[in-house]
Amino acid sequence: MAVNCFQCQYFFVTWDPKNPRGCKAYGFKTRELPSIVVRKSSGMECLKFEPKKGGS
Structure with missing residues (x-):
């Protein structure tokens, strides 16, 4: 599954x-x-992805 940077903190x-x-x-x-640069450089999906913390 591709990483969506817009959802990453x-x-x-x-x-x-x-x-x-x-x-x-x-x-x-x-x-x-x-995430595209990371995939091109390493051949792997981004390992640092953390979902944004949801605020109320």
Whole structure:
């Protein structure tokens, strides 16, 4: 199953137009979704995925 970065607590949006998405767990910014970069680099799905904490 593919990881959805938008549902991960480590995903963030940057102000950098060249690299608008980032991952706090791995510490990088990218144009693509971070989970795609992780899969391309390692051949594995992201192992740092943590669902966002739901607020009431």
